[in-house]
Amino acid sequence: MSNDVFAGLDWAVHTHAVCIIDAAGAVLDRFEVAHDRDGLAELKRRLLRHGPRLRIAIERPSGLIVDALVEAGHEVFPIHPNAVKASRPRYRSHGAKSDASDAYLLADLLRTDGHRWRALAQQSDDIRALRALVRSRDDLVAARVAAANQLTATLQAFWPGAACIFADVASPIGLAFLRRYPSPRSARRLTEAQLQRFCKVQHYSGRRSAEDLLSRLRAAAPGRVGEHTEQAMADVVRAHVAVLVPIVGQITDLTRRIEQFMHSLPDGLLMMSFPRAGQVCAAQILAELGDVRERFPSADLLAAEAGAVPVTYQSGKTRSVAFRWACNHRLRQAITCLADNSRHANDWARSTYQAARARGCDHTHAIRILARAWLRVIWRAWTDRKPYDPALHGGLAKLALTGGG
Structure with a gap:
């Protein structure tokens, strides 16, 4: 490892700014690379000019750029953005910021305060796969919550009963009910026997009887909208349901994959x-x-x-x-x-x-x-x-x- 060379990389979506300095803080190289195949290859070539294994500071602990640097044999030190922000006054009194200046700041922080941070150690392929599954599921759950909140708000505006008939409006049975009965008019003639058959087809596992469910639906505050507005709101409900159904399905699939994966790992x-x-x-x-x-x-x-x-x-x-x-x-x-x-x-x-x-x-x-x-x-x-x-x-x-x- 080159102990007298330090690099800082200010990452971005499309381009990355890189600065390489020596043990005295003098700039040895400064350049930008695109976030694509050619850009990453150029980054590896430019870094290799200064040694086969450099110490590189970056503001993020994961991602494609980090994986590329670690796999190339470099030591990568993630520095929290708060630490970078707090260090800017050490280098300039004004509040201006640029990618190039932050790249130098990162490299110099590693040169002067490198003992404060630990280099990233590459996780196993199993952990990286598990992390991808788990984080993707978490993101989908967040999307489900946001979409379910929007659907609930829509129902509360013109048909509150449909929002409370089942415990979770975004559950499979809740979405199936709204897909079949998207408005008060569509459920006006719904009977206890019909609701019971619907629950049986949907494998409803709740403890409430069809009579109780129908009572909850009827007891809610009635909507006060015109015929055309009700039809428009029904179309909105169908749109929300169409968004939620695949999200709920993918969460279920990812959950099953995660559970299987966990049992295969010590x-x-x-x-x-x-x-x-x-x-x-x-x-x-x-x-x-x-x-x-x-x-x-x-x-x-x-x-x-x-x-x-x-x-x-x-x-x-x-x-x-x-x-x-x-x-x-x-x-x-x-x-x-x-x-x-x-x-x-x-x-x-x-x-x-x-x-x-x-x-x-x-x-x-x-x-x-x-x-x-x-x-x-x-x-x-x-x-x-x-x-x-x-x-x-x-x-x-x-x-x-x-x-x-």
């Missing part, structure tokens, strides 16, 4: 061994955690990455503790989901949560405290490559001895 079985981790939540944690053990040499580093510990500000006699915003948000969401689920199946988790609530913490704060506690256990199991064993869980054993829970 670390997948490890992560699913935790109480109420399930398969999707365990996959979300593993996808962000990865399989490179050197990435998190301590549980504290993992907790900071997951945003499960606060940030302390102290100056003189002033001291404050604030929520940690800069973290891996996907990992935080997954680990808090595990923590929330676990308190319903694990005595130690329930006791930890209740103790936090007794100290005056609200629900979300107590869940983060429990998540922080679980991260210590997860880190140890992940580091030792051993599934969760309640018999080896010191906190659970201590709780059993004291008769708690």
